Every structure is written in structure tokens, then in C-alpha cells.
Amino acid sequence: MNLQLSLVTDERFPLVPDVEGGIWYQAGLVPHERQRQWFEALLAGTAWRSERRPMYEREVDVPRLMASHALDAPDLPAPLAEALAALRPVLAAPFTHVGLNLYRDGRDSVAPHNDRLPGLAPGQPIAILSLGDEREMLIRSKAPPHRPLRVPLAPGSLLVMSHASQKTHEHGIPKSPRAVGPRISLAFRVRAGAANQPRMTPGQASPLLQTK
Numbered sequence: 001m002n003l004q005l006s007l008v009t010d011e012r013f014p015l016v017p018d019v020e021g022g023i024w025y026q027a028g029l030v031p032h033e034r035q036r037q038w039f040e041a042l043l044a045g046t047a048w049r050s051e052r053r054p055m056y057e058r059e060v061d062v063p064r065l066m067a068s069h070a071l072d073a074p075d076l077p078a079p080l081a082e083a084l085a086a087l088r089p090v091l092a093a094p095f096t097h098v099g100l101n102l103y104r105d106g107r108d109s110v111a112p113h114n115d116r117l118p119g120l121a122p123g124q125p126i127a128i129l130s131l132g133d134e135r136e137m138l139i140r141s142k143a144p145p146h147r148p149l150r151v152p153l154a155p156g157s158l159l160v161m162s163h164a165s166q167k168t169h170e171h172g173i174p175k176s177p178r179a180v181g182p183r184i185s186l187a188f189r190v191r192a193g194a195a196n197q198p199r200m201t202p203g204q205a206s207p208l209l210q211t212k
Contacts, residue, residue, distance in 0.1 A: 106176030
């Protein structure tokens with residue numbers, strides 16, 4: 001299912017429901033010029049690292065570059081502090097870390113996966129802010145019939161996934177057959193062990209989701 005024509009407003013667009021707020025998307029959270037300034041500053045100023053992983057009895061390069069920061073670090077880059085502040089009107093989650101992924105062109109990607117739950121605080125969402133060129137995200141259920149949602153992640157947009165959704169759905173960024181420029185994703189998370197984390201109970205709406 002392609003949602004290209006549906007995600008054109010700046011309103012919150014629900015994608016997958018669950019008791020913790022599910023998966024939803026909001027275009028235009030950050031104005032275009034501001035997200036472009038953040039993108040250019042992070043692209044040039046981040047100590048990007050490459051990684052390798054085993055595949056078919058050999059090691060291959062991970063097809064993207066990465067970086068990460070603790071949000072309470074005294075040397076947190078200004079664009080990341082400003083991005084965190086931009087999330088506050090819509091998410092009250094006590095984010096502790098941000099992971100950065102640089103997709104240099106259409107050949108860079110990430111395979112369908114779910115975030116590793118042991119390292120995340122229960123009940124807390126994952127927020128992905130997109131900078132740079134638009135890329136498509138695939139979201140698919142782990143249960144049949146596995147039909148994927150194809151979500152265009154526009155520059156300045158926000159995609160939020162609940163902790164619970166990591167048990168039921170996978171997400172990934174496929175390679176693009178068309179020419180695309182670089183994109184940076186900022187993935188804000190609450191690491192396990194953070195103090196005073198509210199826990200969800202069955203049927204309870206997420207206390208972390210606020211209306212604008």
C-alpha cells in the first residue's frame with residue numbers, strides 16, 4: 001500500500017494502531033529551511049563511522065554511515081539540541097539518546113527489522129526525524145499477509161513508533177531505483193534504565209502523546 005497521496009498535510013497521520021499510540025507520521029514538523037540548516041551542519045560536522053557485518057560467510061560494508069550521541073552530553077551538537085526541542089510540543093518522552101544514519105544516495109539502505117527491545121525503556125516511543133532528501137520507509141506486519149506500507153519520509157517530517165509496535169511490525173529503508181540525494185535520519189530513543197519511566201497497562205492510551 002503506497003501512502004504517497006495521503007501524507008500531504010501537516011496533520012498527524014495514523015499508520016498502525018496499538019495501545020501505546022502505535023505508528024504515526026507527521027509531515028512538516030520542521031520548516032524546510034531549518035531542517036536544511038541542520039542537515040548541512042550535521043553532514044559536515046559529524047564524525048560518521050562505517051561498520052561491517054557478517055553475511056553469507058563473509059563480511060560486507062553496512063550500506064550507510066552512522067553516529068550516536070547521549071542527549072545530556074555537554075558537547076551535544078546544536079542541531080541535535082534544537083531537533084530535540086522541536087519534538088517537545090508533540091512528544092513528552094524523556095529521550096536519552098539519538099542515533100544518526102546517513103543515507104548517501106539511493107544505494108544506501110537498511111533491511112527490514114525491529115529495534116532491539118532489551119536496550120529500550122518499556123512503554124517509550126522511538127521518534128525518527130528526517131533531514132535532507134525524501135526516502136521511502138517500508139513498514140510491514142510480522143503476521144500474514146505482510147502487506148507493506150510505503151511511507152514517503154519527507155524532509156522535516158516525523159515518524160513515531162511505539163515500543164509495542166516493535167513486536168508486531170518491521171521497518172526498513174529500501175534501496176532507491178531513482179536518483180536521490182543524501183538523507184540523515186535522527187532516531188530519538190529512551191534507553192533502558194532511565195529513571196522514572198511510566199509503564200503502560202493494557203488498554204491505556206500513551207501518556208507521552210500530546211496534541212498540538
